[in-house]
Amino acid sequence: MISLFFVVNVAVLVTMGIALSRAMLGPTRFDRILAVNMFGTKTVLLIAVYGFLTNRPEFLDLALVYALINFIGVIAVLKFSAYTAMTDAETDEVPR
Amino acid sequence: MPEVTVELFVDIVLFSFLVSIALTIARIRNLFVAVMLSGIFSLLSAGLFTVMDAVDVAFTEAAVGAGISTVLMLLTLDLTTEQETDPIQPQIFPLIVALCTGGAMLYATQDMPAFGDPSAPVHQHPLADHFINTALQVEMHVPNMVTSVLGSYRGYDTLGETTVVFTAAVAVMLLMRGRRRFSQPSTIDAEPEEGVS
Amino acid sequence: MIVLHVISGVLLVLGSFFSLIGAVGLLRLPDFYARSHAVGVADTMGAGLIMVGLMVHTLTLIDSVGLHGEVMVLIKLAAVLTFLLVTSPISGHAVTRAAWRSGLMPVLADAPNAPDATAEGGQDA
Numbered sequence: 301m302i303s304l305f306f307v308v309n310v311a312v313l314v315t316m317g318i319a320l321s322r323a324m325l326g327p328t329r330f331d332r333i334l335a336v337n338m339f340g341t342k343t344v345l346l347i348a349v350y351g352f353l354t355n356r357p358e359f360l361d362l363a364l365v366y367a368l369i370n371f372i373g374v375i376a377v378l379k380f381s382a383y384t385a386m387t388d389a390e391t392d393e394v395p396r
Numbered sequence: 397m398p399e400v401t402v403e404l405f406v407d408i409v410l411f412s413f414l415v416s417i418a419l420t421i422a423r424i425r426n427l428f429v430a431v432m433l434s435g436i437f438s439l440l441s442a443g444l445f446t447v448m449d450a451v452d453v454a455f456t457e458a459a460v461g462a463g464i465s466t467v468l469m470l471l472t473l474d475l476t477t478e479q480e481t482d483p484i485q486p487q488i489f490p491l492i493v494a495l496c497t498g499g500a501m502l503y504a505t506q507d508m509p510a511f512g513d514p515s516a517p518v519h520q521h522p523l524a525d526h527f528i529n530t531a532l533q534v535e536m537h538v539p540n541m542v543t544s545v546l547g548s549y550r551g552y553d554t555l556g557e558t559t560v561v562f563t564a565a566v567a568v569m570l571l572m573r574g575r576r577r578f579s580q581p582s583t584i585d586a587e588p589e590e591g592v593s
Numbered sequence: 594m595i596v597l598h599v600i601s602g603v604l605l606v607l608g609s610f611f612s613l614i615g616a617v618g619l620l621r622l623p624d625f626y627a628r629s630h631a632v633g634v635a636d637t638m639g640a641g642l643i644m645v646g647l648m649v650h651t652l653t654l655i656d657s658v659g660l661h662g663e664v665m666v667l668i669k670l671a672a673v674l675t676f677l678l679v680t681s682p683i684s685g686h687a688v689t690r691a692a693w694r695s696g697l698m699p700v701l702a703d704a705p706n707a708p709d710a711t712a713e714g715g716q717d718a
Contacts, residue, residue, distance in 0.1 A: 337688065
C-alpha cells in the first residue's frame with residue numbers, strides 16, 4: 301500500500317509540474333489563473349496523500365485550510381481583474 | 397519503500413519547482429504574472445513546511461502567503477501600471493552585493509548543527525526538557541507542545557505579534573481608502589449585474 | 594479486508610490517471626476555453642476519486658477492537674471531498690465567465706488563426 305501511495309504522489313507531482321509550466325507559458329492571464337487554481341487543488345491532494353504515506357493523517361487539517369484559501373484567492377483575483385481593463389485580453393501586454 | 401528516500405524525492409522535486417518559479421519571477425516583465433507566480437511560490441513553500449513536519453508554520457504560510465499577500469499585491473497593482481519599466485543599464489553593483497551576501501550566508505551555514513541533531517545547543521537547554529516533560533501531563537494538558545509554548549509559556553510574544561499584524565492591517569486599509577483609480581472599469585460592467593454587490 | 598484494499602487501490606490509481614489526463618489537456622489544448630474544460634472536469638474527477646480512495650483506505654485501518662480516531666480522519670476527508678466537489682466547478686465557471694466578460698474570444702474552426710485543417714486530419718489517423 302505504501303508503494304501505491306508513492307505512485308500517486310509521483311503522479312500528483314507531475315501534474316503540479318505541468319500546471320506550473322502552463323502558469324509560466326499561458327499567453328492570457330486567465331490561463332495563469334486557471335493554472336494557479338489547479339495547482340492549489342493538487343497541493344491539497346499532495347498533502348493528503350503524503351500524510352497517509354508517512355502515516356500522519358493530521359495533515360488533513362492543512363489540506364482543508366488550503367482548499368478554502370485556494371477558492372477564496374481565485375475568486376478574489378477574478379473580482380480584481382474584472383475592474384482593470386488595462387491590458388489586452390488576448391495577451392498580457394499593456395497596449396502602448 | 398524506505399521513508400528517507402520518499403521524503404528526499406519529494407523535497408528535491410518541490411525545491412526544483414521553487415527554483416524554477418523564482419527564476420521566472422525574476423525574469424518576467426508583467427507584474428500580474430509575477431503576483432500569480434508568487435502565490436504559487438507561497439503554496440509550494442507551505443507544502444515544503446508540511447513535508448518537514450512543521451504543520452503550524454505551513455498553516456500560517458498558506459493563510460498569509462497564498463491568500464492575503466496575493467490579494468494585497470493585486471490591490472497595489474490596481475494603483476499602478478502592470479508593465480515593469482525596463483532597467484536603464486545592467487546593474488553590476490547590486491549583483492555583486494547580492495552574491496557577496498549570499499556567499500557569506502552559505503559560509504555561515506557550514507557551522508550550523510545538522511537538522512534534528514540531538515546534541516545541538518538548542519536541544520541542550522534545560523528549558524526544552526522542562527517544556528517537553530511538563531507541558532502535556534502536568535501543566536497544560538494540550539497535546540501539541542508548540543501550541544502550549546506559543547499560547548501560554550510565551551504568550552506575551554504572541555500578543556505582540558498579533559498587535560503588529562493588526563496595526564499593519566489597519567494601516568493598509570487606511571492607505572487604500574483615498575486611492576485614485578488609474579483604470580476605467582470595463583464597459584461590460586457598465587450595466588448592472590445581477591447578484592454582484 | 595482485501596476487497597477494501599483492492600477497491601482503495603483501484604480508486605487511487607484511477608484518480609491519479611484522471612488528474613494526469615487533465616494536466617496533459619491543460620498543456621496541449623489550443624485555446625483557453627478548451628483548457629478550462631480539461632481542468633474543470635478532469636481535475637474535479639481526479640481529486641474526488643483520490644479522496645474516496647483515501648476514505649476507503651481509512652476504513653481498512655479500523656481495528657477490530659474499536660475506532661481510534663479514524664472517525665475524525667473520515668470526517669475530515671469527507672469535508673475536504675465535499676469542499677473540492679463544490680468549489681472546483683464554481684472556480685472553473687468563474688474563471689471562464691470572467692474571461693468572456695473581459696472580451697476574450699474563443700478560437701473557432703473557421704477563424705483565421707484556427708489550427709490547420711490538415712494537421713487535424715493527420716491527428717485522427
